[in-house]
Amino acid sequence: MSDGAVQPEFGPDLAEVFGPAHADGGPELIQLLTPEGERVHHPEFDLDFSAEELQGLYRDMVLVRRLDVEATALQRHGELGIWAQLLGQEAAQIGAGRALRSQDFVFPTYREHGVAWCRGLDPLKLLGLFRGVDHGDWNPSDYNFNLYTIVIGAQTLHATGYAMGMQRDGVVGTGDPDRDAAVLAHFGDGASSQGDVNEAFIFAASYNAPVVFFCQNNQWAISEPIERQSRIPLYQRALGFGFPGLRVDGNDVLATYAVTRAALQRARDGQGPTFVEAYTYRMGAHTTTDDPTRYRLTADVEHWKLKDPIARLEVYLKRNGLGDDDFFADLTAEADELGHTLREGCKAMPDPEPLEIFDRVYAETPPELAAQRDGFADYLASFEGAH
Known part of the structure; x- marks a missing residue:
């Protein structure tokens, strides 16, 4: 569609759908921690978190952001060919990743570095892929985490097929919490426009597959805004396929964890698929080859900086005495050590x-x-001995 395209006269007005009410996710947004760090409650998805659990989620987000920052710097120094940033999406990924059980299986895109972290994958294995020394140097069965998928949306079909396999293996709806399993399929708002994703929805609904479709709506499909992709909020699309959809504050790690946990349990119990829209924002570029200043406003970025997922949990921890100075100092030192390990490990990778x-x-x-x-x-061989 060209910039000058005329919108059709039928259907909801885009100003109503994507106006001020929806700029922050709308009233349907499930939230447990506000951008100001205030704990709120939800009638369906409220959970109690211990101090250790909260500290663990905070640690995950801090270290994953450090991974992202270091990888971006490595690319700028010519050590990586490209890097897909997750800046601003840490809560969506850590919340979803920590909601998984060991027997669940994940199908990522190429940006799920936080979920990979939660599955115990060495971050250097991710860097090896983006450095071009391998095509993904991990065995998916070792981590129940599939290889990164570059083809947009293709992983949702893989995920649905795998989930249908789980049904036939008898690991769904048995009532055994150590046996019942589900699939978590990640994709972005841009991928939701792909045929593969919609076909996956149809198959998952038709076969009641135990899969959670987890969409990180970061507002931008490379350079196209969300209002060019859908005339309704994305989570509402699920109803047309016959399964429930939910919109969660993707910058709230507590709410993301609670909603994803519930959706995964529903799938494990044999109740079929769920669409989870994690409403977040891509603070960085689509990849390091992209220049977002050419297509989005600085004011929008500044607006979303105030919703930073790490800052809001930090405020909550400090305000409620759940993290002392030693905790934050130790975490800073751990992040610095991780940065050093990533830099040195990346540069030491042998060429294949x-x-x-x-x-x-x-x-x-x-x-x-x-x-x-x-x-x-x-x-x-023709180059041997050449100067």
């Missing part, structure tokens, strides 16, 4: 052997691929 890529395509290399490998080997 160029011909290895041919060894990991087929179990038995066909003649056509062998010919390509040999031709490439001859090409590389």
Whole structure:
């Protein structure tokens, strides 16, 4: 659609849908911690959190932000080919990641660094992918965390198929909390416009698949704003497919945890899919090749800075005496150590052997691929001894 396109006359007025009431998520937004750090309650999703649990969520967000900042700096120094930033989306990812049980399975996009952290994945494995020394150097079954998916929205189909497999394996709705499992499928607001995602919704609804579709609505599909993607709030789309949708404050780690936990349990119990829209904001660029100043207003960014997910939990911890000076000092030191580990570990990664890529395509290399490998080997050999 071009900038000068005329909107159709039917349907809700965009000013009503995306006006001031929805600039902050609207009245349907599920929230447990306000941007000012005030604890509020919700009739359906309220939970009690211990001091240790709150400190753990805060630690996760601080360290994941440090990972993001370091990776961005490494890319700027030429150590990574590209990096997909999560700045501002820490609560959405940590809340969802910590709501998982060990037997659940995650299908990420290419931005779920916080969820990877929650699944115990070494962050250097993420950097290896973006450095180009591998295609994702982890076994998904070791972490119940699939490889990053670059094709927009494709992982939702994979997730739905995997969830249907769980049904047939008899690990859904048994009543055994150590056995029953569900799938968490991550995608963004831009991906919600893809056919793959809508097809996944249809299959999940038709087969009552145990999958939670977790959409991080960060307001921007690269350079297109959310109002160009949908004439209704995204979570309301789920109703048309026959399963419930919820909108949670994606900058509130407590609410995100509570809502995702409930949706996952619903899936494990055999009650089918749920759409969770985590209403957040992409504070950085889409990737490090993007310049967001060309298409969005600085005022919008400044508005969302006041909703920072880490700052609001920090205020709550300090105001209620749930974190002393030693806790915050120790965490700062831990973040610095993580930064050092990431910098040194990234630079020390060995380059892959160029011909290895041919060894990991087929179990038995066909003649056509062998010919390509040999031709490439001859090409590389032509540079030997060159100055």
